[in-house]
Amino acid sequence: MIRWLTVLSFVLIGAQPAVKKGPAAPPEAADGPAYTAEGQLKFPEDYREWVFLTSGLDMSYTPNAAAAKHSVFNNVFVNPSAYKVFVKTGTWPDGTMFMLENRGAEGNHSINTRGQTQAVEVTGTELHVKDSAHGGWAFYNFDEASRNPKGSALMIPKAATCYACHEQHAAVDTTFVQFYPTLLGVAKEKGSFSKEYLKEMEAPAAAAK
Amino acid sequence: MIRWLTVLSFVLIGAQPAVKKGPAAPPEAADGPAYTAEGQLKFPEDYREWVFLTSGLDMSYTPNAAAAKHSVFNNVFVNPSAYKVFVKTGTWPDGTMFMLENRGAEGNHSINTRGQTQAVEVTGTELHVKDSAHGGWAFYNFDEASRNPKGSALMIPKAATCYACHEQHAAVDTTFVQFYPTLLGVAKEKGSFSKEYLKEMEAPAAAAK
Numbered sequence: 001m002i003r004w005l006t007v008l009s010f011v012l013i014g015a016q017p018a019v020k021k022g023p024a025a026p027p028e029a030a031d032g033p034a035y036t037a038e039g040q041l042k043f044p045e046d047y048r049e050w051v052f053l054t055s056g057l058d059m060s061y062t063p064n065a066a067a068a069k070h071s072v073f074n075n076v077f078v079n080p081s082a083y084k085v086f087v088k089t090g091t092w093p094d095g096t097m098f099m100l101e102n103r104g105a106e107g108n109h110s111i112n113t114r115g116q117t118q119a120v121e122v123t124g125t126e127l128h129v130k131d132s133a134h135g136g137w138a139f140y141n142f143d144e145a146s147r148n149p150k151g152s153a154l155m156i157p158k159a160a161t162c163y164a165c166h167e168q169h170a171a172v173d174t175t176f177v178q179f180y181p182t183l184l185g186v187a188k189e190k191g192s193f194s195k196e197y198l199k200e201m202e203a204p205a206a207a208a209k
Numbered sequence: 210m211i212r213w214l215t216v217l218s219f220v221l222i223g224a225q226p227a228v229k230k231g232p233a234a235p236p237e238a239a240d241g242p243a244y245t246a247e248g249q250l251k252f253p254e255d256y257r258e259w260v261f262l263t264s265g266l267d268m269s270y271t272p273n274a275a276a277a278k279h280s281v282f283n284n285v286f287v288n289p290s291a292y293k294v295f296v297k298t299g300t301w302p303d304g305t306m307f308m309l310e311n312r313g314a315e316g317n318h319s320i321n322t323r324g325q326t327q328a329v330e331v332t333g334t335e336l337h338v339k340d341s342a343h344g345g346w347a348f349y350n351f352d353e354a355s356r357n358p359k360g361s362a363l364m365i366p367k368a369a370t371c372y373a374c375h376e377q378h379a380a381v382d383t384t385f386v387q388f389y390p391t392l393l394g395v396a397k398e399k400g401s402f403s404k405e406y407l408k409e410m411e412a413p414a415a416a417a418k
Binding site for chain 2: 048049051052054055056057058059060061073075077080083103105109110111112113114115116117118119120165169171176178179181182184185200
């Protein structure tokens with residue numbers, strides 16, 4: 001559990017930048033974040049209809065990590081309204097939601113004899129949400145262990161290591177755009193790379209230390 | 210090139226069922242197939258905003274296939290109007306379009322130290338289209354080699370092995386729904402599995418022979 005939180009979650013989970021509570025209220029996009037009366041984030045049931053950004057297999061940010069015992073794909077989706085803004089501007093608007101869906105990998109499924117395909121079983125879902133009215137960039141874990149029966153989740157405390165990792169290594173505004181092949185060029189063109197990422201690009205050998 | 214056509218293309222490419230040219234014209238969905246005056250299929254530039262179905266790594270349908278020299282992810286997308294119909298009915302409407310996007314896999318990218326992530330470079334794109342006015346299920350290859358400067362492609366001849374393979378092994382209507390984790394349950398619930406797939410499920414050991 002801890003490993004999953006601290007390793008796989010790095011793909012999505014953002015560190016908290018200085019929270020900007022400006023005069024502009026979060027846009028009320030239909031696909032934006034929604035909360036319970038108690039302030040828990042509601043699970044976006046339709047996330048599979050969001051815009052797909054990438055899928056990785058058995059990623060790890062830990063140097064010398066052991067091979068995974070069970071291979072896992074991690075699929076990343078973003079809500080369409082935020083995607084449209086990013087394509088135009090290279091930046092994420094208030095109301096941006098990322099979904100990281102972890103799904104088991106299978107070897108010999110149907111007529112596939114090599115490589116890996118995605119299993120029906122979902123092994124974890126996490127959300128990374130930008131909402132100035134709810135703490136800025138925040139991370140919510142919808143694993144079985146933390147998801148309540150109503151399908152909502154509390155924010156992961158900002159002291160979790162995933163926040164710091166995203167702040168230090170993510171390409172754009174604490175999000176790992178370096179792993180989103182169709183958006184990387186947008187960020188480059190719009191000049192929206194973080195100063196931390198630009199520094200890492202200059203000294204890649206030191207990046208994972 | 211041949212290998213790619215005959216192996217990777219199996220993921221998407223459908224065999225031609227008896228083409229039903231009934232009284233119903235293909236629906237003119239905004240995200241459906243469009244053709245040049247010469248009858249070539251136009252490349253759908255916005256396919257990355259379609260609904261994502263799955264991503265596999267280094268798949269092969271050839272028994273005892275050698276390991277791939279260069280790892281490749283294959284991402285599958287379907288046009289949203291067709292997806293909505295499938296979720297309700299378990300069947301694909303006229304005007305369905307699948308995109309198979311092949312994308313290089315990278316090992317040590319950014320702070321990722323293990324597993325594979327998706328590269329910026331697209332190494333191939335293929336479309337599988339259901340259009341009763343254009344030959345029923347048909348396959349179009351948009352590789353550099355076959356794509357003309359206007360971004361359109363001729364139909365792959367029906368004699369290609371990919372058609373027969375999809376007809377013999379695909380779970381629903383010549384499409385590999387067995388590799389689309391969120392749709393497999395829909396097909397099961399709606400009872401839309403092909404008789405060929407049901408037979409393979411009974412004797413999985415013989416499936417890849």
